[in-house]
Amino acid sequence: MSFNGYKDKIEEGDRVILYLTISNVYSIQAVAKTLNKKGVEVDNVFQTPYGAIKCIDLIGKCYGSKISLSKGWGYVLQPTPELWTLTLPHRTQIIYTPDISMIILQLEIFPGSVVIESGTGSGSLSHALIRAIKPTGHLYTFDFHEVRTQTVLQEFKDHGLSDYVSVIKQDVCMVGFGEELNGKADAIFLDLPLPWKAISHSVKVLKKPGGRICSFSPCIEQVQKTCTELSEWGFQEIETMEVLQTQYSVQTKNLPVMNLDFLKTKRNNDNPDEKRERENKSMLTCIAPSQMPGHTGYLTFATLYPT
Ligand SMILES: C[S@@+](CC[C@H](N)C(=O)[O-])C[C@H]1O[C@@H](n2cnc3c(N)ncnc32)[C@H](O)[C@@H]1O
Incomplete structure (x- = not known):
């Protein structure tokens, strides 16, 4: 089983992690049938916000591969203690x-x-x-x-x-x-x-x-x-002790950046009005969380x- 060592393909009975988005992660079992609330055996179909998935269709797929849903797509991953x-x-x-x-x-x-x-x-x-x-x-x-x-x-x-x-x-x-x-x-x-x-x-x-x-x-x-x-x-x-995790979000943002050329030209009295001291530039950056955990x-x- 995939908790106990890695393997390439999903086998019948495996616990599989279905990763859709950072807040839509599910664990499903790759078995064809399941029992409904009345105890009757039915097809094992898992519902997600992006469409339903027939669990039997996962068997034979490679771990890490992308799968299509009716309204989107996701990835099938090996389970780890963190994902569990x-x-x-x-x-x-x-x-x-x-x-x-x-x-x-x-x-x-x-x-x-x-x-x-x-x-x-x-x-x-x-x-x-x-x-x-x-x-x-x-x-x-x-x-x-x-x-x-x-x-x-x-x-x-x-x-x-x-x-x-x-x-x-x-x-x-x-x-x-x-x-x-x-x-x-x-x-x-x-x-x-x-x-x-x-x-x-x-x-x-x-x-x-x-x-x-x-x-x-x-x-x-x-x-x-x-x-x-x-x-x-x-x-x-x-x-x-108390462990408080601070999770930063990586995003592209427009940020003011110091224009060092401006400072140089200002010193040389070289057209100081043509350039601004700070310019906005699109940059990959880390955003601190707005709330403490x-x-x-x-x-x-x-x-x-x-x-
Ligand atoms: C908060 S849960 C533990 C959760 C676990 N650490 C986890 O990560 O999933 C506490 C458990 O302790 C059990 N428990 C409470 N008092 C106990 C006792 N005196 N002896 C054995 N188990 C006890 C409860 O039945 C409950 O399942």
Whole structure:
């Protein structure tokens, strides 16, 4: 499957990213049939603002190729964790790419790492973690919600990622992560409403010395409780940060440009009225966003050393 390595052509069952415009990106599965709301098998047709697409027609097309729709065109792309985060079906709030980048960097996750995550939610972060730890590492992802664990398990299977991930249905605040993982994890990531209740359990499964933890929380009160608990359990280098991405737009604009010849002629008293000090020129430039990006959450990191 295309999540697990690149391939040239779309095969039956592949997850494909349909890119129409920057704000019209979709994920579709290249299968001929699907079930409608009544549970009846029907042709798998995907509707877009630029026309409908029969998913079976994608099979055999080259990844990256342009496809025609009745009112426009688009591109069919290989799925990546970044594109999956943009297009996945939301079953919960999810972690987005700017935070994911910081989490993977700060948790020092690399191929071969053993990582624990809770909760799994919609599997947005999980896909990026799996790519980072492949091919020799493993992700243990915990969620206490039955349907979410079943759904994400099927997604990992469909995406060819089952070998790198174990999905466990468990309340990590009540019972922790299980004795078999004691001392095995290089890193732990918590995206829970009450993360401070999972800190004592995290201490058991993290490698000592040097195991890293990250907790994502939208509210500062959650951060305060988590930091207090981390400190009580001997974590060090406790640090909280917020990642705010500023995305510039590249556009061609008419901009005033200083006319240096004018300044020279002005100095020489050479027809100063014929030229202007500034001229408008069409230039490729970057436009800063008119609004600041919204708050997603605080990331708290810490390291476990033997005390
Ligand atoms: C916000 S979602 C996680 C989203 C995920 N990080 C993503 O990027 O898709 C939080 C998840 O934590 C799970 N959860 C909450 N409390 C839990 C607990 N005590 N043990 C296990 N899972 C829990 C919820 O069921 C929910 O699916």
